[in-house]
Amino acid sequence: MIGSLLSWLTDPANWSGSDGIPTRLLEHLTYALMTMVIAAAVALPLGLWIGHSGRMRWLVTATNAARAVPTLGLLFAASLLVGPVLKGDAAYLAPSIAVLVLLAVPPLLAGTYAGVEAVDPAARDAARGVGMTGWQVLRQVELPCALPLVMSGLRTAVLQVVATATIAAYIGLGGLGRYLVDGIALGDYPRAAGGALLVALLAIALEGLLALLQRRLVSPGLTGRGRRVGGSRNDDESVAAEANARTAVAPGGRPGTSS
Amino acid sequence: MIRFDGVTKQFPDGTVAVDDLSLTAPTGKITVLVGPSGCGKTTSLRMVNRMIEPTKGSISLDGQDTGRMKQSELRRGIGYVIQHAGLFPHRTVLDNIGTVPRLLGWDRKRTQERSRELLERVGLDPALGDRYPAQLSGGQQQRVGVARALAADPPVMLMDEPFSAVDPIVRDQLQDEFLRLQDELGKTIIFVTHDIDEAIKLGDQVAVLRVGGQLAQVAEPSYLLAHPADDFVADFVGRDRGYRALQFQPTPRLPLRSERTIVLGEQPAAGSGAWLLVVDEQRKPLGWVEPARIGSRGVEDADLHRGGTVARAAGTLRGALDAALSSPSRRGVVVDDSGVLVGTVLAHEVLSAIEDTDRPERDEEDPVHGGAVALAEDGA
Numbered sequence: 020m021i022g023s024l025l026s027w028l029t030d031p032a033n034w035s036g037s038d039g040i041p042t043r044l045l046e047h048l049t050y051a052l053m054t055m056v057i058a059a060a061v062a063l064p065l066g067l068w069i070g071h072s073g074r075m076r077w078l079v080t081a082t083n084a085a086r087a088v089p090t091l092g093l094l095f096a097a098s099l100l101v102g103p104v105l106k107g108d109a110a111y112l113a114p115s116i117a118v119l120v121l122l123a124v125p126p127l128l129a130g131t132y133a134g135v136e137a138v139d140p141a142a143r144d145a146a147r148g149v150g151m152t153g154w155q156v157l158r159q160v161e162l163p164c165a166l167p168l169v170m171s172g173l174r175t176a177v178l179q180v181v182a183t184a185t186i187a188a189y190i191g192l193g194g195l196g197r198y199l200v201d202g203i204a205l206g207d208y209p210r211a212a213g214g215a216l217l218v219a220l221l222a223i224a225l226e227g228l229l230a231l232l233q234r235r236l237v238s239p240g241l242t243g244r245g246r247r248v249g250g251s252r253n254d255d256e257s258v259a260a261e262a263n264a265r266t267a268v269a270p271g272g273r274p275g276t277s278s
Numbered sequence: 279m280i281r282f283d284g285v286t287k288q289f290p291d292g293t294v295a296v297d298d299l300s301l302t303a304p305t306g307k308i309t310v311l312v313g314p315s316g317c318g319k320t321t322s323l324r325m326v327n328r329m330i331e332p333t334k335g336s337i338s339l340d341g342q343d344t345g346r347m348k349q350s351e352l353r354r355g356i357g358y359v360i361q362h363a364g365l366f367p368h369r370t371v372l373d374n375i376g377t378v379p380r381l382l383g384w385d386r387k388r389t390q391e392r393s394r395e396l397l398e399r400v401g402l403d404p405a406l407g408d409r410y411p412a413q414l415s416g417g418q419q420q421r422v423g424v425a426r427a428l429a430a431d432p433p434v435m436l437m438d439e440p441f442s443a444v445d446p447i448v449r450d451q452l453q454d455e456f457l458r459l460q461d462e463l464g465k466t467i468i469f470v471t472h473d474i475d476e477a478i479k480l481g482d483q484v485a486v487l488r489v490g491g492q493l494a495q496v497a498e499p500s501y502l503l504a505h506p507a508d509d510f511v512a513d514f515v516g517r518d519r520g521y522r523a524l525q526f527q528p529t530p531r532l533p534l535r536s537e538r539t540i541v542l543g544e545q546p547a548a549g550s551g552a553w554l555l556v557v558d559e560q561r562k563p564l565g566w567v568e569p570a571r572i573g574s575r576g577v578e579d580a581d582l583h584r585g586g587t588v589a590r591a592a593g594t595l596r597g598a599l600d601a602a603l604s605s606p607s608r609r610g611v612v613v614d615d616s617g618v619l620v621g622t623v624l625a626h627e628v629l630s631a632i633e634d635t636d637r638p639e640r641d642e643e644d645p646v647h648g649g650a651v652a653l654a655e656d657g658a
Contacts, residue, residue: 145364148329148436149378149426150354163368238368240410 020208024216027209038197040217046193047221050184053116055177058123063169066128070135070165071157079132082125091186094118098190108192115187122183123176130172134165167241170233174226181222185214195221279305280326280434280466285335287321287491295321296491298335303483304651305340305433306464310481312471313514318491319470323436326468327353339434354378357427357435357465361443363419365411371397371422372407378430396425401455417448424456428463437469441476453479474515478503478522483651486511497649500526501638507645524596527635529589532598532628534612534621540567543576553607555619556582562617563588566606588613591620595635599628 027033034040069075097114105113138161146160162169185196198214201207280303287296296318303309311319324330326337328349337344344352365374375393376384384392397407400421411419420440427435441449441456457480460467471477477484478499485496488510495507503523506512539557540546546554546569556564556577565582572581586605589597589612602610602625609622641648 139362139364139367141360141362141364142366143364144329145358145360145423145426146366148327148353148358148360148364150350150352150381152350155381160366160368164366166368238410240368240370240412 020212023209024212027213028216033213043193043195043197044217044221047181047184047195047218050112050115050119050187050192050194051177051180051225054119054123054180054184055173057116058120058127058176058180059173061120062124062127062172063131066131066169067135067157067162067165069128070132070138071153071161073136076132079129082128085121086125088121090118090122090183091189093121094186094190111187111190111192115184115190115192118186119180119184123180126172126175126179127169128172130168130170130175131165134168134172135161137168138164163238164241166237167233170229170237174229174233177225177229178222181225182218185218279303279340280309280468281338281341282322283336283338285322285325285332285337287318287325287330288333294491296325296332299487299491299493300335301485301493301496302650303466303468305466307482307651308460308467308469308480309651310469310471310477310484311487312474312477312481312484313487313494314489315472316489317487319472319487320438321491322487323438323468323470326434326436327356327358329353354381354430355432355434357432359420359423359427359435359437359440361439363411363416363423363440365419365422365426367411370408370410371402371414374411374422375425375429377426378432382430392429393425396428397422399428399459400425415448416444417452420444420452421455424459433466435465435467437467439471440469442471442473449476456480475522478515478525486514493646495646495649497647498638498651501649504637505640505645505649521596521599523637524599524632525594527595527632529591529593529595529598530631530634532591532612532623532631534591534623535609537609537611537619537622539619540577542579545574545576546572553609555607555611555622557619560617561619563611563613563619586611588617589623590615595628595632598623599625599632602628 036042065078069079094114097117098111101114101117102110104110135157142160142164143156146156151159184194185199187194188196188200195214195218198210198217202209202211202214282299282301285296285299286294288294299318299322301309311322313319321330325332326339326344328344332345339352339356365371366377369377372390372393375396376389379389379392394404394407397404402418402421402425406414406418411422414422420443423440427437441452444452453476469477469480471480481499483496484499484502486494486502488494494514495502495511497505500523502511503515503519503526506515506519537555538550539555539561540550541557541559542564546567550569552568552570553566554569556567558564565584566586567577567581567583583606586607587597587601589601589610591612591614598610598612600610601612602608602623605611605622607622609624610628611622612620614620638649
């Protein structure tokens, strides 16, 4: 089995042409990218707004519930509905992307909303108190502080979308799902397994890339990386010792004048 | 000068947090709002920079009605310090301090310079500038909070329980440095606390609020301690107020006696009495020893009794009395401003000095506002 899987993967014939791995990979990535762009355009502003204003929290719960709808069923329903209206590839593409967007929005929305919601109320209060406008509070404080959770929502969404984009092949589109669907239909198991392996590898690679991106984007002050280096811990004690020394010398009185 | 004029705040649920408050915080002074929880002190403070809008009445800054100013501009002109510092966790210490200058459009270089200057001003190591708030202790974070509030040099500061989330020793230290800083800067400050001791220590003027947001009394601390306007204020300022009032009484010339001293390593001379004062080379007191227990060897560090506090000759009567009361020998040690021994004083001598001092006179006409800081230079 492993041997035939390897020979499928290394067969030069599978690495070129319209059914070659590079083409399918590119198609798969295109679907995922389109989905993520649309999902982010919907979920990020919405999540930021819900978190910032504290209004319409129910929407987060509602979209989460939408995750329970079976994706494949939804895809067939959507393509039956939309198919006759649109022409050419769009008739397949639109319902596929729509279904994938529906899958990507909940984790993104929940992550963004939860990230903004979790910003230290004292920091938010201070941001307003020093004279930031609502927009500046969002842009300069809430968004950067929410970033770790936004990014984790994004990573979950990407993982799900990359894995689920295989279903587009069911309604005749390309992508790595092609190998799975065709391989199973033809009883060509090395091809099906090869497709599955490629999807998994792609997901891992993207996950790695996003993890790197997160490291770059998120302030070290928010992660463990920027914490407790070199003796800052002891400062309280030295301050305390100093204070002790002072109180012994200057009891009572208005201490400001004694130092 | 900050002036509250018949200010009332009623929340949508009907609670009246502040009830017809009229109060003036004089320029360059610290006005402390103090009271039990639910007395509307924080609400009052937050109405000054319009984090909360008053329901009725008006608040003015140097004669200008704050209700007519643009919120964000008003706030950029007022330093704001809150209980848990509220630092921005994703920004370095220097960037936190530079928040308001950046909002005001200062360039990066000028902001950085100003931030560094303030870091030192609030007593922090410049090396901390590139750290993030999570790397600092609570006390350090609070200092950064103060530095951030001072960054654009606002004439007015609002401080909402800034020192109550740190442990008592650090708090004491922060309070002392705050007073030192205020001596240099002379800001107009409204300071909220629930701790009457802090109020009395820091306030040039203390306003006591009662639950329901009414002003019970506003007065200078010594007046407040001497003449509480009613039972509530008397209760709130608490026990020991006679003793605490002594910290506002400068020490008169006390009948000091000279003390026989010894330095570490020396052997006590015969007949040195029950207690002998140990000093260092600069004649700064270190502690007391009992010659009888030492016998014929040199005095060691371990022999020292350090229980006694030390009073400054130019300090307050509270310091002098405490030095006498806490001294193992019953003789209170008095030093000059550089810490050098001047002499000792006995408790009954301090007490007779106390009996000779005058108390603030009671204003019979207006018990509530009678002891407030005079507004001579403000006019309006």
